[in-house]
Amino acid sequence: MNAISEAAVTEKYLKLYRDNIGKISRASSPYVNSLRKDAIGRFNELGIPSRNSEAYKYTGLVPFFDHNYGSYFLPAADDFRKAENFRCDVSDLDAHGLALINGYYPAVNDRLKQLPGGIWVGSINEAALKFPELIEKHYNKYVRSNDDGLVHLNTAMVSDGVFVYVPDGVRMNKPVQMVNLVDAGEDMFNQRRKLIIVGRNAELSLIICDHTLAPKKFLTNAVTEVYVGENARFDIIRVQNEHNASCKITHTFIHQERNSVTSSNNMTLHGGLVRNNTWHYLGGEHAETMSSGLFLADKFQHIDNCVSVEHAFPNCTSNQLFKGALDDMATGAFNGRILVRPQAQGTFAWQKNNNILLTSNARMDTKPHLEIFADDVKCSHGATVGQIDEEAMFYLRSRGIDKHEARQLLMFGFAHEVIQNIRIEPLRERMDSLVMQRLRGELSRCASCVVKCG
Amino acid sequence: MLEINNLKASIAGKTILKGVSLSIRQGEVHAIMGPNGSGKSTLASTLAGRDFVEVSEGTVSYMGMNLLGMTAEDRAKEGIFLGFQYPIEIPGVSMVNFMKAALNAKRKHHGLEPISASEFLRIMREKKELVEIDSKLANRSVNEGFSGGEKKKNEIFQMAMLEPKLAILDETDSGLDIDALRIVANGVNKLKRPDNSFIVITHYQRLLDYIVPDVVHVLYDGRIVKTAGRELALELESKGYDWIKKEVENNETA
Numbered sequence: 001m002n003a004i005s006e007a008a009v010t011e012k013y014l015k016l017y018r019d020n021i022g023k024i025s026r027a028s029s030p031y032v033n034s035l036r037k038d039a040i041g042r043f044n045e046l047g048i049p050s051r052n053s054e055a056y057k058y059t060g061l062v063p064f065f066d067h068n069y070g071s072y073f074l075p076a077a078d079d080f081r082k083a084e085n086f087r088c089d090v091s092d093l094d095a096h097g098l099a100l101i102n103g104y105y106p107a108v109n110d111r112l113k114q115l116p117g118g119i120w121v122g123s124i125n126e127a128a129l130k131f132p133e134l135i136e137k138h139y140n141k142y143v144r145s146n147d148d149g150l151v152h153l154n155t156a157m158v159s160d161g162v163f164v165y166v167p168d169g170v171r172m173n174k175p176v177q178m179v180n181l182v183d184a185g186e187d188m189f190n191q192r193r194k195l196i197i198v199g200r201n202a203e204l205s206l207i208i209c210d211h212t213l214a215p216k217k218f219l220t221n222a223v224t225e226v227y228v229g230e231n232a233r234f235d236i237i238r239v240q241n242e243h244n245a246s247c248k249i250t251h252t253f254i255h256q257e258r259n260s261v262t263s264s265n266n267m268t269l270h271g272g273l274v275r276n277n278t279w280h281y282l283g284g285e286h287a288e289t290m291s292s293g294l295f296l297a298d299k300f301q302h303i304d305n306c307v308s309v310e311h312a313f314p315n316c317t318s319n320q321l322f323k324g325a326l327d328d329m330a331t332g333a334f335n336g337r338i339l340v341r342p343q344a345q346g347t348f349a350w351q352k353n354n355n356i357l358l359t360s361n362a363r364m365d366t367k368p369h370l371e372i373f374a375d376d377v378k379c380s381h382g383a384t385v386g387q388i389d390e391e392a393m394f395y396l397r398s399r400g401i402d403k404h405e406a407r408q409l410l411m412f413g414f415a416h417e418v419i420q421n422i423r424i425e426p427l428r429e430r431m432d433s434l435v436m437q438r439l440r441g442e443l444s445r446c447a448s449c450v451v452k453c454g
Numbered sequence: 455m456l457e458i459n460n461l462k463a464s465i466a467g468k469t470i471l472k473g474v475s476l477s478i479r480q481g482e483v484h485a486i487m488g489p490n491g492s493g494k495s496t497l498a499s500t501l502a503g504r505d506f507v508e509v510s511e512g513t514v515s516y517m518g519m520n521l522l523g524m525t526a527e528d529r530a531k532e533g534i535f536l537g538f539q540y541p542i543e544i545p546g547v548s549m550v551n552f553m554k555a556a557l558n559a560k561r562k563h564h565g566l567e568p569i570s571a572s573e574f575l576r577i578m579r580e581k582k583e584l585v586e587i588d589s590k591l592a593n594r595s596v597n598e599g600f601s602g603g604e605k606k607k608n609e610i611f612q613m614a615m616l617e618p619k620l621a622i623l624d625e626t627d628s629g630l631d632i633d634a635l636r637i638v639a640n641g642v643n644k645l646k647r648p649d650n651s652f653i654v655i656t657h658y659q660r661l662l663d664y665i666v667p668d669v670v671h672v673l674y675d676g677r678i679v680k681t682a683g684r685e686l687a688l689e690l691e692s693k694g695y696d697w698i699k700k701e702v703e704n705n706e707t708a
Contacts, residue, residue, distance in 0.1 A: 399556035400530035413546030
């Protein structure tokens with residue numbers, strides 16, 4: 001992609017900003033509005049990410065951005081009926097379920113509510129009224145210095161988002177499940193925002209399920225900021241199941257304080273183009289994180305995981321485990337960064353990326369990226385790109401299992417290493433069965449969706 | 455049950471089997487012995503249907519079928535079982551899923567419905583006891599993190615689950631301590647019936663103290679050079695393989 005067309009595409013979004021910012025600002029809280037000008041300035045500087053940049057070398061976004069989308073800036077009451085009617089069929093999963101439509105929280109008359117157990121869930125604009133000090137302390141704080149233009153485009157133009165607040169000492173014994181539904185009658189560009197605050201000694205498991213409802217071309221740019229207080233525990237699991245005409249970019253920033261433990265798991269089952277940026281900042285001694293992901297791609301799908309773990313304090317531990325299987329002409333990328341600051345002595349950082357190519361046309365680019373400035377550090381990394389193990393294939397066949405099924409079993413085993421890290425048992429079982437369905441080709445899109453569409 | 459006639463086979467262009475003929479009837483246990491590199495494992499691989507073995511000549515008839523024309527999975531479904539010398543670890547695939555897939559593949563082949571969950575668990579339990587395998591092993595991923603002995607016991611467990619007509623045990627005794635050896639041998643003895651047969655491939659006579667063969671063959675340089683009763687195994691144990699090698703060489707020069 002040459003520089004001229006990138007600049008042109010960036011200009012297109014600057015115009016979108018100019019044309020709509022009045023309408024967007026009227027619906028938003030003053031604090032959220034106060035950040036827009038700087039953000040659009042940063043976007044103007046950085047632009048739509050280009051393949052000339054190291055971070056997007058393997059993922060070309062310009063073709064997706066260079067398209068005339070109907071844009072979705074503000075939610076309509078009508079949209080929420082679908083969300084209210086949506087039920088997830090993971091029946092054993094005992095969770096607080098929330099359905100979001102195009103990134104918005106649907107309870108129009110109850111825009112911020114406290115769930116049993118004491119956590120607050122609702123709209124960011126509403127939270128800016130009720131908890132102004134929290135919004136001012138955390139909103140946009142963890143992404144401000146990021147050099148991905150799309151993060152700033154999000155800050156500049158998002159009209160509202162989802163706010164989750166777990167007060168100090170509140171330990172949720174049930175996970176919170178957010179089902180993100182994307183729906184529109186036309187091709188749509190949609191931005192989402194989440195702010196999650198987990199207080200000291202608090203605990204939260206968040207499951208985010210992404211579904212596309214209508215067979216339209218969707219472009220989603222989602223930013224999630226997470227603050228995890230001292231001695232807190234936070235788990236986030238994304239289940240991405242979108243159709244081939246969707247392009248989804250997520251930016252997740254997890255800021256950890258001392259003695260906190262987090263995990264992030266990106267399960268990409270289906271999607272046209274998916275780019276997950278996951279940033280972990282270990283901002284206090286003895287913080288720990290496990291960042292993992294599984295992706296299964298076929299046809300012309302492209303899945304890219306870009307992970308960065310920053311060890312800023314001594315004695316922290318991080319793990320990265322990403323596994324992918326690519327079939328047909330699918331392509332994938334993994335970029336795993338470990339940054340150890342000079343003061344972060346006693347760091348343990350580990351990274352693994354294993355990939356299977358099922359055809360000679362599939363392609364995977366994987367890159368470990370270690371920057372270590374402390375000396376007392378244990379770091380390891382390993383990346384593999386290979387084929388199905390023929391010895392294992394023969395072993396299964398010698399027991400009467402035909403080639404096709406043997407291959408599925410092996411792929412399932414390959415995927416299971418990531419799934420087994422999910423701490424919520426019914427979800428783990430559900431993922432096993434979704435992955436099995438996906439490998440059998442039975443999961444085309446929105447497998448667990450009851451809203452029959454398209 | 456099995457008729458091997460003048461079988462010649464090569465791996466990567468190197469001829470290994472140079473005309474093997476062998477006949478096994480129902481209910482018989484045959485031991486195949488021989489020094490390293492004589493072709494024992496290649497014979498097992500050929501019978502099990504490994505793709506890398508190229509058969510250039512000869513026939514193998516199994517229960518009246520042309521075995522060499524069948525895929526590895528079809529051979530298994532028809533009752534052939536290979537006990538691996540080096541069983542493969544398959545992380546993430548549980549023994550339960552593995553055995554269920556194998557049993558159901560066989561059942562489907564024979565026109566039967568998939569096995570019910572309760573029936574499957576009952577069979578698993580029964581066979582675990584039969585072969586004295588630790589319950590925990592059957593709940594783990596296939597061979598993952600198993601010791602050498604556990605892997606071999608797991609082979610016998612799989613054999614018990616699949617109830618083959620012809621089991622080929624490729625150096626199942628290698629790397630086993632005496633207790634594991636006894637468990638493996640007991641498994642075989644318990645599974646032995648008048649209507650099934652075993653080929654026990656071994657380097658040492660040790661295993662044959664526990665599994666009593668009807669016939670002992672010596673494979674040397676790709677051919678069966680001697681066939682006799684179980685006393686042959688004892689003779690090999692005391693005298694080694696050199697006298698066989700000499701005998702073969704003398705015959706060739708004569």
